[in-house]
Amino acid sequence: MGKNNHDDTITDYQVYNLLFSCIVGIQVLVLPREGAEVGGIDSIWIVFISGALVFGLVWVIGALMQKIPRQNVIQFTESVLGNKKRRWMGKFLALPFTLVLGGLWLWISSTVTRGFAEVLDAYVLPDTPQLVLMATIVAVSAVAVSNKLVIIARITEFLTPFVYLAIPLFLGAFANGDLLNLLPMFQCDWKDVLKGVLITMCSFSGYSVLFVYMAFFQQPEKSTRTHGVAILVATLFFWLTVVSSIDAFGAWEVDHLVYPTIEDVKGVFVPGEILDRFDALFIVMWMINIFTTIIVIFGAAVELAMTYLQLKEKRRIWVAIIYGFIVCFLAQYPANIYKLWKWSRWASITEMIVILLVVGIFFILLAVRGRRKEEEHASSPS
Amino acid sequence: MIKRIRRLRKRRKNDVLQQNAKKKQKDRVDGVSISSDVEANLDYFETLLDKKNSNDLIVRRFTIQYTTECKAGLIYFDGMSLTAGIDENVFEPLMLMGKTLDTKKDLLEAVDQSLIQFGDVKRITKMEDLVNNTLGGNVALFVDGYAEGFIIGLKGPHRRSVSDPRSETVIRGSREGFVESMRVNTALVRQRLQDPDLRMKGMTVGKRTKTPISVAYLDGLAENELVEEVVKRIEAINIDGILESGYIEEMIQDNVWSIFPTIQNTERPDTVVAHLLEGKVAVIVEGTPNVLIAPAIFSQFYNSPDDYYERYLIGTFIRLIRLLSLLISLSLPALYISFISFHPEMIPPQLTIAASAGRETVPFPSIIEALIMELSVEILREASIRLPGLLGPTIGIVGALVVGQAAVTAGLVSPLMVIIVGLTTISSYATPSYNAAISLRLLRFPIIMSAGIFGLFGVILLSFIILIHLLKLRSFNVPYMAPFSPLRLSDLKDSFIRVPWQYMNQRPVIFRAENDKREEEVKSGGQKQP
Numbered sequence: 001m002g003k004n005n006h007d008d009t010i011t012d013y014q015v016y017n018l019l020f021s022c023i024v025g026i027q028v029l030v031l032p033r034e035g036a037e038v039g040g041i042d043s044i045w046i047v048f049i050s051g052a053l054v055f056g057l058v059w060v061i062g063a064l065m066q067k068i069p070r071q072n073v074i075q076f077t078e079s080v081l082g083n084k085k086r087r088w089m090g091k092f093l094a095l096p097f098t099l100v101l102g103g104l105w106l107w108i109s110s111t112v113t114r115g116f117a118e119v120l121d122a123y124v125l126p127d128t129p130q131l132v133l134m135a136t137i138v139a140v141s142a143v144a145v146s147n148k149l150v151i152i153a154r155i156t157e158f159l160t161p162f163v164y165l166a167i168p169l170f171l172g173a174f175a176n177g178d179l180l181n182l183l184p185m186f187q188c189d190w191k192d193v194l195k196g197v198l199i200t201m202c203s204f205s206g207y208s209v210l211f212v213y214m215a216f217f218q219q220p221e222k223s224t225r226t227h228g229v230a231i232l233v234a235t236l237f238f239w240l241t242v243v244s245s246i247d248a249f250g251a252w253e254v255d256h257l258v259y260p261t262i263e264d265v266k267g268v269f270v271p272g273e274i275l276d277r278f279d280a281l282f283i284v285m286w287m288i289n290i291f292t293t294i295i296v297i298f299g300a301a302v303e304l305a306m307t308y309l310q311l312k313e314k315r316r317i318w319v320a321i322i323y324g325f326i327v328c329f330l331a332q333y334p335a336n337i338y339k340l341w342k343w344s345r346w347a348s349i350t351e352m353i354v355i356l357l358v359v360g361i362f363f364i365l366l367a368v369r370g371r372r373k374e375e376e377h378a379s380s381p382s
Numbered sequence: 383m384i385k386r387i388r389r390l391r392k393r394r395k396n397d398v399l400q401q402n403a404k405k406k407q408k409d410r411v412d413g414v415s416i417s418s419d420v421e422a423n424l425d426y427f428e429t430l431l432d433k434k435n436s437n438d439l440i441v442r443r444f445t446i447q448y449t450t451e452c453k454a455g456l457i458y459f460d461g462m463s464l465t466a467g468i469d470e471n472v473f474e475p476l477m478l479m480g481k482t483l484d485t486k487k488d489l490l491e492a493v494d495q496s497l498i499q500f501g502d503v504k505r506i507t508k509m510e511d512l513v514n515n516t517l518g519g520n521v522a523l524f525v526d527g528y529a530e531g532f533i534i535g536l537k538g539p540h541r542r543s544v545s546d547p548r549s550e551t552v553i554r555g556s557r558e559g560f561v562e563s564m565r566v567n568t569a570l571v572r573q574r575l576q577d578p579d580l581r582m583k584g585m586t587v588g589k590r591t592k593t594p595i596s597v598a599y600l601d602g603l604a605e606n607e608l609v610e611e612v613v614k615r616i617e618a619i620n621i622d623g624i625l626e627s628g629y630i631e632e633m634i635q636d637n638v639w640s641i642f643p644t645i646q647n648t649e650r651p652d653t654v655v656a657h658l659l660e661g662k663v664a665v666i667v668e669g670t671p672n673v674l675i676a677p678a679i680f681s682q683f684y685n686s687p688d689d690y691y692e693r694y695l696i697g698t699f700i701r702l703i704r705l706l707s708l709l710i711s712l713s714l715p716a717l718y719i720s721f722i723s724f725h726p727e728m729i730p731p732q733l734t735i736a737a738s739a740g741r742e743t744v745p746f747p748s749i750i751e752a753l754i755m756e757l758s759v760e761i762l763r764e765a766s767i768r769l770p771g772l773l774g775p776t777i778g779i780v781g782a783l784v785v786g787q788a789a790v791t792a793g794l795v796s797p798l799m800v801i802i803v804g805l806t807t808i809s810s811y812a813t814p815s816y817n818a819a820i821s822l823r824l825l826r827f828p829i830i831m832s833a834g835i836f837g838l839f840g841v842i843l844l845s846f847i848i849l850i851h852l853l854k855l856r857s858f859n860v861p862y863m864a865p866f867s868p869l870r871l872s873d874l875k876d877s878f879i880r881v882p883w884q885y886m887n888q889r890p891v892i893f894r895a896e897n898d899k900r901e902e903e904v905k906s907g908g909q910k911q912p
Contacts, residue, residue, distance in 0.1 A: 013869055124839055125724070136836070140843055144850050154853045158867040280725050284838045291846055 009218040012226050014153040017160040018213060018296055019058070019230035024163065024237050025293030026115040027203035029286070030341070031238055032245035032260040034203065039196030040251040041181075042188040043242055049193075050200040051235030057352060058207050058227045060359045065214035066223070067366055072215040073358065074098055074307045080365050091308075097358065098308040101211060104347070104354055105301035106323060108205055109294055110330035111344040113137050116290045118337055123262065123283050134331050141291065142324040145299040146317035149216055152299040156292045163237075163289045169282060170244040172268040177247035202348035203238065204231075206293065208355050209300035212307075258337070298327065414509040420526040423509075424455040427522075430513065438462075444473070446497075446525065448480040448489050453526035462519035464536045471499040472521065472534060490528050498523075502535030514592055541566065547649035547671070549816055554691045559649045560671035567666045567673065568596050570651040575658060579603065582666075585616055593624040598654070598664040605661060605894045608858055612663045612676055627667040627674050634676070636856050641824060643817040644857035646678040653687055661895025677857035677893065679864055681877050683818035684708055689880055698879045705878055707812035710805060712822050715752045716833035716841050718802045722748050724837025736798070743793030749834030751795050755803040756826065758785065763807075864892040 010018070035043025068076045074094050082090020117133040125133065144155060188196065210227075214220050245260040248267060254260045266279040298320075305311075305319050334340035417423050424441055431439050442456045456472065475497045483496055494505060506512050512531050516522045519537035544566065547559025560567045568582050583597040595616065599609050615634035624630060627647060635644045648654060649671050654664045657675045665674040684704045689697035722741070726734045744751055759782075766778035786804075789795045806826070813819035825848065832840035855862035865873030873890045875881045889895045 011868060120839060125837065128836070133839075136843065140846055143847055147850070147854055151850070151854055154861070154863070154867040155850060157869060158849065158853060158863065280728050280838065284842055287839065287842045288846070 008148075008150055008216075010150060010153045010213065010216045011218050012222070014157045015213075015217060015223055015226045016230045016233075017156040018153055019207060019210070019227060020234050021156045021160050021163070021289060021292040022206040022209060022296040023054075023204050023231070023234040023293075025206070025290050026112050026119070027205070028238065028241050029115075029119060029259045029261045031200065031203045032242045032254050032264075033257055034199050034341075035196060035242050036246065036251045036254040036260075038192055038199055039188050040192075040255075041183070041185050041246060042193065043196055043200065043251075044182065044185065044239065044246065046188075046193060046196040047200050047239050047242055048235060049197050050204065051231055051238070053197065053201055054204040054207065054235075055228060055231040057355050058210065058231060059224065061208065061210045061355060062214070062220075062224050062227055064359050064362050064366075065210060066220050069220045070215055072212045072304070072307055073101070073362065074304060075215070076362070077365070080369050094308060098304055100354060101208070101358070102301045102304045104351055105206075105209065105297050105304070106326055107330060107347050108351065109141075109298040109301065110327045110333075111340065111347050112290065112294050112297070113141075113327060114331040114334060114340055115344065116287075116294075117331070118340065119259065119262070119283060122259070124280055131332070134328055137291075137294065138324045138328045138331075141294045141298050141327075142317075142320040144291075144295040145302045145323075146320040148313070148316075149213060149299055149303055152295055153213075153216075156296060159288050159292050162285065165285055166265075166282065167240065169265045169268050169278060170240045173264045174240075174244040174247050176267050176269075177244070177249075179247065181247050181250040182243065198349075199345070200238075201352070202345045204234065205344075205348040205351055206297045207231075208351050209297055211358065212300040212303050298323065416507055416509055416512065416524070416529050416531050418527055418529040420453050420455045420524045423524045423531070424457070426509070427457050427513075427516075444477060446476045446480055446489070446493070447478065448483070448492060449486075452489055455524045456521060457516055457523075458521040458536070459516070459519065462538050463521050464538050467500070467536045468521060468534075471536070472523070475499055490525060490530065493523075493525060493532070498532065498534060500534055500536065504533045504535075506531050506533055514586075517592065518594070544570065550648060550650050550653070550687075550814065552686065552688045552691070555687045556650070556652050558651060560651060560666075560673055562669050562671060564594055564596055564666050564668040567651070567671070568598070571598060571654055571658075571664070571666070574651055574655045575600075580658070583609075583613065585613070587616060587619050587621070587630065588624040589620075589622045591623040591625065594668040595624075595630070596666040598658060598666060600658050600661070603661050603895050603897050604658070604663055605896060608661075608677070608894070609663055611858060612665065616665070624667065626670045627665065627672045630665060630667060631674055636858065640851065640855055641821045642680070642852065642855060642862070643683070643815070643821065644678055644855060644862060646675040646682055646815065647672040647817065648675060649673075650687060656687070656690070659900075660889050661893045661897075677860040679857065679860060679892065680852060680862050681865070683815040684813055686814040694880050694882045701878060701880060704812050704814070707809035708822060711807075711810035711813070711819075712826055713829060713841060713845075714806045714809070715756060715802055715826065716829040717838075718799070719748045719752055719830060719833040720837040720841055723834070737796070740796035740798050744796050745794070747834070748799070749830060751799050752803070752830050752834075753827070755795055755799055756806075756830065759803055759807050760823070860892050860894075865890070 031047075032043070035047060039046045071079070074097060077094040077097055078087075078090035080090070081093040082088070113134055116137060117130045120133050121128070121130050144152065214223065217223055241261050241264075245254050245257075245264045248264050249257065249260065257263050262279050262282060265282040268278045302316060302319050302323055305323070306316055309319075311319065334343045414426070417426075420443075424443065427433075428439075428441060433439055433441065438460045440456075440458050440460050444454055444456065446452045446454045454476065456468070458468065476493065480492070480497060483492065487495070490505075494503060504515075506515070507530055512522050512533065515533045521534040521536045523532040523534060525532075541561055541563040544558050544561055546557050550559070558570060560570060572580060572582075577600060579601040581597075581599055581601050583599075585595045585597065586592050587595055597609070597612055597616065612634070616630065619630065619633050621629065621633070631643075631645045631647065632638065637644060646657075654673050654675065658664060663676050665676070667674070685701065686704070689701050691697075692700070721729050722737055726737075729737075741748070741751075746754070762778055762781050762785075765781070766774040768774075769777055782804075786795075786800050790797050790800055810819055810823055813822065829841060829844050832844040834840070836843065853861075853863050853867055861868055864870060865877055870891050872888055873892055875886055876890065880886075887900055889898050889900060891898065
């Protein structure tokens with residue numbers, strides 16, 4: 001039966017959902033505290049600067065990937081650095097990229113998994129061992145990532161709209177707060193602003209998966225606008241949580257809360273008393289989003305291994321299971337929640353460095369390929 | 383070692399026996415031509431069908447009166463063919479009217495064109511075709527001196543008449559449902575769809591049952607590749623017997639292991655026509671009133687013909703109610719367990735207190751209580767279907783009331799649990815499609831168990847896994863969760879809502895109909911109010 005090619009590619013709307021659900025995950029729960037810690041009330045506008053800078057990083061990834069349509073970074077490396085006679089050379093030189101990017105994504109997946117398990121432990125299932133929770137999260141994620149990336153894109157497409165259900169809760173919490181808590185603004189010096197920007201930028205993690213996902217985009221050449229919209233909406237979402245939390249508690253108190261967003265939602269009152277407390281419900285709603293974050297990043301790592309090892313589709317489940325064990329192992333590494341936050345921040349900083357390095361190297365490779373083609377063209381008899 | 387050798391010998395012997403049986407069956411009819419000697423043909427039939435042990439086989443030897451007398455033989459199965467029709471349209475003209483004909487035609491031509499007074503007559507040269515047609519209820523005729531036979535389509539109408547579709551009742555809409563006769567069913571479709579492009583491709587499936595099948599589609603509207611794929615999958619079926627369309631459904635669906643149906647079945651001709659107009663394919667099978675429709679998507683299973691026959695607002699409201707019922711039937715007991723056992727702080731204190739008071743005497747944890755109740759309801763439901771006639775519903779109601787009340791009084795279950803299970807059961811009946819409803823009923827059990835282990839987290843976990851499965855499913859290359867994922871905005875017009883017909887000019891994009899517009903412009907026919 002004739003296959004519809006469009007069904008095996010990722011549509012613009014799916015691109016938006018992928019990027020949005022990859023960025024907006026566990027960090028929403030801690031971002032107000034991290035922002036307030038350095039920038040105080042000024043974190044309200046600092047988050048926009050971070051959003052703009054993150055868009056810059058996403059833009060450079062997009063610019064690179066648009067030059068190599070229908071290929072991910074590994075396929076491109078192998079095609080440029082190897083040739084028909086020395087295919088192993090391309091394979092060998094692609095190995096560092098596979099290890100660095102794959103390792104990075106497994107690391108980020110592990111921090112999200114652990115962070116999620118910490119939240120569940122604190123609010124929903126206090127008696128269940130954390131290892132059980134993490135193993136369950138990873139097992140379910142492995143089921144999801146044992147499918148092609150197009151299916152992962154569909155999962156995010158279907159589930160992302162549910163994330164917007166949290167907006168009324170944030171607005172309700174905002175209405176309960178005190179507007180005076182949002183004043184006075186512009187008290188930070190430029191050093192604190194820079195630090196605040198860097199810290200809030202760390203909340204936007206995972207977007208480097210575009211190195212893999214863009215190979216499946218239906219219209220990679222038109223993806224910049226969609227990326228922009230996704231980053232903008234994610235930034236607005238982050239901004240809403242920051243404003244709502246500071247409005248409810250004030251910057252000083254937010255700085256001292258472990259999960260200010262959850263505490264913020266806890267105070268929401270529903271007329272008619274249908275539900276008494278909203279924190280557990282909010283976490284349950286948020287679970288969906290955290291799952292999508294994990295599977296988007298975890299799925300990219302699995303796809304990278306599949307591409308590099310050129311495995312058949314039926315082997316994907318085994319890659320997912322092996323990686324699942326690695327994620328579970330890495331997630332146990334931080335000894336406590338404070339170390340987890342540091343671990344998570346370092347993962348995000350590493351991601352930014354890796355993006356800049358990879359993009360830089362690949363633009364050089366593109367130039368080399370361009371020159372080689374020119375030489376071949378000049379030497380060929382016309 | 384000896385055991386192994388014996389096992390191998392036994393297996394080899396079985397293989398040889400099976401091969402011989404297949405060869406015997408093939409040799410009996412394959413490649414045999416009709417003889418010009420009528421006796422030889424009749425003897426062949428009598429031997430093949432073992433006349434002594436087949437008391438319904440009628441073999442009649444008689445003489446045709448034409449310019450000269452000629453021996454002839456007629457074969458049919460008693461009860462499967464129209465006896466009155468045979469007497470009137472075959473015996474009478476052949477035995478009495480031949481001499482009165484003023485013609486010099488060859489006997490065979492005269493029998494074909496002038497004597498047999500019936501429309502559906504075919505001349506056959508292969509014995510295999512003749513045997514198959516006779517087994518299907520037609521009448522076989524041999525004339526001495528000619529190596530050809532006739533098949534006369536005098537199949538007996540021993541089927542029940544067209545009546546209400548029992549499993550798909552509607553408030554407004556046609557009261558006609560499909561019956562067991564494929565021909566009646568194709569007629570019911572053709573009466574509603576008087577389009578010269580309507581095609582009914584005939585096929586036969588089942589080595590022994592030789593069940594006739596019609597693949598219905600609208601030429602120039604249904605995607606050619608879809609039609610070819612349906613036909614190809616049916617042709618690939620290798621089985622001895624097809625007794626119901628369920629056999630075909632199971633053997634041509636995309637995912638055998640899925641709990642969700644990826645092919646719809648219906649008893650309603652209007653539903654079939656509506657789907658044919660969307661570019662789908664219907665498979666009508668002899669012997670069953672259930673017609674298959676492919677491809678099928680998830681949203682199709684909670685749609686009912688009523689939605690289209692009522693005004694769009696009412697249709698939309700009913701559809702939303704059905705969707706809510708679907709969610710209730712799937713998750714209400716699990717949510718109850720989660721709230722009571724894991725998150726009592728989420729529900730108002732009064733409700734928590736009331737629930738705890740009700741559970742005071744219950745000796746089981748809420749998950750066991752829910753499982754016992756759900757199982758009891760399933761047993762009751764199954765029993766009420768199997769009980770004869772009017773007894774079924776009565777026993778169902780009495781059983782539910784008496785057992786439920788007694789269980790609460792005895793302190794075995796809490797009153798709240800009875801309410802929850804009752805609501806869940808009622809909701810599960812709101813899903814119009816039986817096979818979709820039963821899938822959800824089955825899934826309720828793992829969700830209950832998951833809720834019993836992890837609370838709301840467990841419910842979300844399992845729902846997530848189910849969703850992944852649904853998003854992965856395809857029906858004849860159409861994504862099962864379309865138009866929600868992949869999102870097709872234009873197709874949302876007929877999904878969880880239904881917009882007025884004027885705005886549904888475009889056929890659903892996901893089914894890739896060759897012609898995606900219903901008409902240039904669907905007009906309402908009504909006048910706008912000044």
